[in-house]
Amino acid sequence: xxxxxxxxxxxxxxxxxxxxxxxxxxxxxxxxxxxxxxxxxxxxxxxxxxxxxxxxxxxxxxxxxxxxxxxxxxxxxxxxxxxxxxxxxxxxxxxxxxxxxxxxxxxxxxxxxxxxxxxxxxxxxxxxxxxxxxxxxxxxxxxxxxxxxxxxxxxxxxxxxxxxxxxxxxxxxxxxxxxxxxxxxxxxxxxxxxxxxxxxxxxxxxxxxxxxxxxxxxxxxxxxxxxxxxxxxxxxxxxxxxxxxxxxxxxxxxxxxxxxxxxxxxxxxxxxxxxxxxxxxxxxxxxxxxxxxxxxxxxxxxxxxxxxxxxxxxxxxxxxxxxxxxxxxxxxxxxxxxxxxxxxxxxxxxxxxxxxxxxxxxxxxxxxxxxxxxxxxxxxxxxxxxx
Numbered sequence: 001x002x003x004x005x006x007x008x009x010x011x012x013x014x015x016x017x018x019x020x021x022x023x024x025x026x027x028x029x030x031x032x033x034x035x036x037x038x039x040x041x042x043x044x045x046x047x048x049x050x051x052x053x054x055x056x057x058x059x060x061x062x063x064x065x066x067x068x069x070x071x072x073x074x075x076x077x078x079x080x081x082x083x084x085x086x087x088x089x090x091x092x093x094x095x096x097x098x099x100x101x102x103x104x105x106x107x108x109x110x111x112x113x114x115x116x117x118x119x120x121x122x123x124x125x126x127x128x129x130x131x132x133x134x135x136x137x138x139x140x141x142x143x144x145x146x147x148x149x150x151x152x153x154x155x156x157x158x159x160x161x162x163x164x165x166x167x168x169x170x171x172x173x174x175x176x177x178x179x180x181x182x183x184x185x186x187x188x189x190x191x192x193x194x195x196x197x198x199x200x201x202x203x204x205x206x207x208x209x210x211x212x213x214x215x216x217x218x219x220x221x222x223x224x225x226x227x228x229x230x231x232x233x234x235x236x237x238x239x240x241x242x243x244x245x246x247x248x249x250x251x252x253x254x255x256x257x258x259x260x261x262x263x264x265x266x267x268x269x270x271x272x273x274x275x276x277x278x279x280x281x282x283x284x285x286x287x288x289x290x291x292x293x294x295x296x297x298x299x300x301x302x303x304x305x306x307x308x309x310x311x312x313x314x315x316x317x318x319x320x321x322x323x324x325x326x327x328x329x330x331x332x333x334x335x336x337x338x339x340x341x342x343x344x345x346x347x348x349x350x351x352x353x354x355x356x357x358x359x360x361x362x363x364x365x366x367x368x369x370x371x372x373x374x375x376x377x378x379x380x381x382x383x384x385x386x387x
Contacts, residue, residue, distance in 0.1 A: 090159030163197025187361025
């Protein structure tokens with residue numbers, strides 16, 4: 001998968017007004033409606049001269065996810081599922097980001113979320129017709145894979161003479177998802193399984209991981225990349241790839257080992273490892289190296305989270321011998337972990353997809369398939385974790 005890397009900067013603004021939201025969300029379950037919510041509306045106007053900036057370092061803004069705060073005024077990230085939240089008053093809310101930061105989902109209060117896009121624009125007006133004296137909460141979710149474009153958040157714009165305040169965390173639980181393209185939401189908005197990867201049809205927001213987090217009222221961190229494996233990436237050599245999830249897991253940003261992740265910043269109750277689909281694809285995996293890869297990742301996770309539960313998950317794209325190889329290897333990894341005295345290691349298998357719920361791009365899970373995956377995972381988590 002290759003993302004476009006272009007950094008021509010034009011300080012323009014896109015805008016989406018309440019009338020546009022009503023029209024676009026007439027059919028909230030429609031892939032077509034969701035795929036066009038980033039479009040600008042010619043009827044919207046945003047008067048940025050009557051706003052003031054809530055900078056990224058403002059205490060009103062809360063963050064979730066692996067974010068690099070080397071520059072407090074230019075936090076940057078690469079993994080999907082990053083959340084940025086704030087409570088504010090005023091009739092309008094806009095977001096600022098580095099141009100070419102890609103796609104986000106924006107939700108105000110309990111309204112339907114809308115998809116917004118930072119291409120050449122540095123500012124996006126999300127709404128301009130809110131009740132001015134009512135506190136509103138904005139939640140921004142990064143839904144792409146930013147290892148090429150390195151997205152940056154540059155703050156919010158709210159009406160002059162209005163205020164912002166922290167959105168206090170009321171999440172009951174914490175989950176970490178380690179995964180590949182399935183967890184990223186690769187091609188989830190595509191209409192044809194033969195479509196290639198496109199940035200605009202990927203959407204983490206509708207994945208099993210995001211749905212599970214919302215349904216369980218859990219804050220989640222996501223460490224996922226399309227094509228990655230536990231020891232061997234998609235179509236890589238059977239001997240393995242020098243760069244894989246094991247090499248990337250310790251760091252804040254994908255493919256950047258200059259910013260180690262501080263594991264004390266987020267302690268998940270449950271870690272879900274959904275890998276192996278790429279390791280066992282094409283020419284297949286060396287099962288000895290695959291097991292070593294799983295065990296190496298398990299030991300990394302356990303070293304940072306001594307009290308967390310860890311679950312090995314089999315993805316829904318595998319079938320036949322590929323699936324059996326992955327399942328048997330994960331079973332053995334869990335058995336070895338338990339033999340070391342670890343009683344909080346588990347296994348879970350998603351039902352393989354059969355096309356009855358459609359496909360996303362490159363035969364990845366459709367939005368409906370992701371919903372099914374969440375419907376399977378949620379009750380298992382509740383039972384296993386006692387939530």
